[in-house]
Amino acid sequence: MHSTKHPIAIDEHIAAVNLTSFHYGVPGSGKKVYIQASLHADEVPAMLVAHVLRQELERLDAEGRIKGEVILVPVANPIGLGQVIHGAPFGRYDLATGTNFNRAYRHVAQDVMAGVAGQLGQDAAANVALIRQHARRSVASWEPGNPTATLKKTLLTMAIDADIMLDLHCDTEAVLHMYAGTPLVEAVLPLAALMEARVLLVATESGGEPFDEACGRLWWDLTRHYPDAAIPPACVAVTVELRGENDVNYDYARKDADALLRYLAHQGVLDIPVGDMPAYACAPTPLDAVEPLTAPHAGVLVLRKALGERVEAGEPIADIVNPVSGQVTPVAASRPGLLFACTAHRHLLRGMHVCKVAGTDSFRIGDLLSS
Missing domain, CATH: 2.40.50.100 (RNA polymerase II/Efflux pump adaptor protein, barrel-sandwich hybrid domain)
Known part of the structure; x- marks a missing residue:
């Protein structure tokens, strides 16, 4: 395991902000998993789940039971975490720009379409590798104009080539529910079952360019653009809403972290027992x-x-x-x-x-x- 500090706000004479990521396993040895918590910084349950995940991932990494790479960002929004208005946390929108921290991510599909033209065939693995190469290049070319855009670029740089991307949020008051792309339903249903999600909301495009679609939607956009090429939905990108903002306790955190780890085992990333798969608590809902x-x-x-x-x-x-x-x-x-x-x-x-x-x-x- 190692950790990395990513500088976000570079105006040192005003404030310095850093993002910290934790890295487990060996890159290139299997699937890449990216997990981030509390992109909306006042959605606190996700941070406690990330705390439990970090403890378990450190143990599993030390035991050599991670068959791939896992990146964990337990506090995905240090900018929003520092925003307080008259004593109330304000972590959904950037105070400087008014932008929702989970909107306006770079959608790289157009860049990738141009970059891979004439190079895609029937070898799905080769296509995935080429598409990811151009997706990384597109994100790298993003020139952020403010600290929040720098934060978004930093997060997307780590996630754009992931096989599995889990974005942990919560609602104000809610039952546990999830968002995913319609082409990902088959891959996401086991996670919904393990998390005991009451609702699984699916769409091919929801609008606003949220983080999960920045990671996942390019794959079906490319499939639509190149219908004769073998292009799988290669990133299982899911937003998990961990109930309501006041549902912060160790019981929920341990239960949710255990379900996430079992899903990664189900996907072949962790060498731990998956256990019996529970019955689905919901069907996909448009x-x-x-x-x-x-x-x-x-x-x-x-x-x-x-x-x-x-x-x-x-x-x-x-x-x-x-x-x-x-x-x-x-x-x-x-x-x-x-x-x-x-x-x-x-x-x-x-x-x-x-x-x-x-x-x-x-x-x-x-x-x-x-x-």
Whole structure:
């Protein structure tokens, strides 16, 4: 095992910021795995899971039981981790630019398409190696204009050529759920089972260029562009939402870390028992079948359904109570589905986010992720 410090903010007379990565196994000896925690820096459960992962990976590395390479970034956003407004952590957006830390990553597909033109054939392994070479070159050519862009480039440099990329997040209040590319469903379902995910949200493109799609989407974009070439979806890129932001405890952290390690064993990266594969707790759900609900007017949010419950179309999920006028307005989904996430705030203004319901029938278009 070794660790690497990556300088992020280079204006030493103002502030110096470093990112730390931990490296296990031997590069080139098997699959490459990249795991990062808390890219949204105020999503703390992921950092505790990373702490447990680090302890286990150090032990497994010392015992020679890592059959490949694993990179772990336990704090993926040191910039956001230092942002506090009036005592409240503020780690989702960069205060300097207003940019979401999990948006606007470089999508390298166009560069790679140009670089590999006329060179792809029916040898899938050779195609993967060539595509990764050009993907690394494209990321290296990225010229960041500010510290946050430097952070994004540094993270993507480590992850762009990974076989497995796990981006650990959480929601405000939620059951455990996951995001992945539609072509990755078969590879991701075992992880969903091991994590006991209640929802697996899939899309070919969700909008906004999040980190997982910067790593994974280039493969099916290239397949679409070069339909006669053998191009597999060579990066299993998954965003794992580890319940809600206050679900920080050792029991959850150990359980989640154990599930992640068992998945890596299932993928041939770790020499540890996989154990019995649990039954799937969910089926893949199109991301464009998720219905976000908002407050119809200002008031107190009173939930009438618990997270993880199924709801019917028109069934009240919550009430918005105006304590001055006495107005009480139910909030209901227009389609049946599973209530899987909701806001942590209990007084809302008109138009603010209330909750999300995962249905089964696609109906949304445009950007599918929250801002």
